[in-house]
Amino acid sequence: MNSSRLRNTLLFAAIAFSPLAATPAFAVSKDMIQLQTQIQQLQDAIARLQQTQDENMGLIKNLVQQNSDSVNRMTATVDSVQKQLAGQQNAEGTKVDQISGQVQSLNDTLDEIKARMARLEKLMQDIQGQQQSLAAAAMQSMPQSGGAPAAQSAPIPEIAPQPTVDQPRKGKPAPIVQQAPPLAAAAAAPVEDLYKAALSDYMAAKYALAYSEFGDVAKSYPDNNLAGNAHYYMGEIDYRGAKYAVAAKDYDQVIEQFPDNNKVPASHLHKGQALIALKQNEAGIRELRSLIQRFPNSPEAMQARSKLSGMGVPVKPRAQ
Secondary structure, eight states: OHHHHHHHHHHHHHHHHHHHHHHHHHHHHHHHHHHHHHHHHHHHHHHHHHHHHHHHHHHHHHHHHHHHHHHHHHHHHHHHHHHHHHHHHHHHHHHHHHHHHHHHHHHHHHHHHHHHHHHHHHHHHHHHHHHHHHHHHHHHHSBOTTSOBOOOOSSOOSSOOOOOOSSOOOSOOOOOOOOHHHHHHHHSOHHHHHHHHHHHHHHTTOHHHHHHHHHHHHHHOTTSHHHHHHHHHHHHHHHHTTOHHHHHHHHHHHHHHOTTSTTHHHHHHHHHHHHHHTTOHHHHHHHHHHHHHHSTTSHHHHHHHHHHHHTTOOSSOOOO
């Protein structure tokens, strides 16, 4: 009986306390479920965020790669354009050099033609003088109306004389004295003869002889405009011989003493090139700029612009 009562008491106590015991266990289980649910949601959110970040990083990498490819293509294009420009500049510089050389050759040829024309003119004067002398002699040897030969006066005058009617004399006419050619030779200016001979030797590539002859022109006729030409060609010969310092002085003679000479533009150009060859770049650049300023439309100025461009130097100095 006592055991039955004890059992009933325990059963009653268990029934009485069972709600109290069951409530915390249920609450804990619910909280855990909520916490687990939140953790799972957080993990899912983190996973989605990670996935989104990975996708964004992939897009960014793709964009960076595309930009890098674009930059590389642009760089290659710029390099290609720069090479093309450099090639064009070199080609233009070569063409300008060729044109300048052709112009200079034409000028030299023109000088040679002028010299030949002067020689032909001199030869024609000699022939005319001889013809005048022959005509004068023939007129003096013609017989008069009475049949006797005309008297001759000796020597024959410088200009074709009129026939004389003094006392005739028999016999052969006096020998013909040709004095016209010496007069024609004397009429030609010696400086022109010297210069023509020097230029002819220069055109024939007899540079040593031509240099000496041009020097004679410059020394004997220092104030004549042809002396300026002589100094220029002396500079050309010195430049060909890589005597750049001497050549620069030769060109200076033309520029300073003969400012109206047609060789001044070429003297500016070649002096600048000689100075650059001597590693005196600043002085050479100043000379080329001076040429462009004084003769902007000349072929030499175009060549000077090309030279400065090839050196990476602006035509006009930058403002300080």
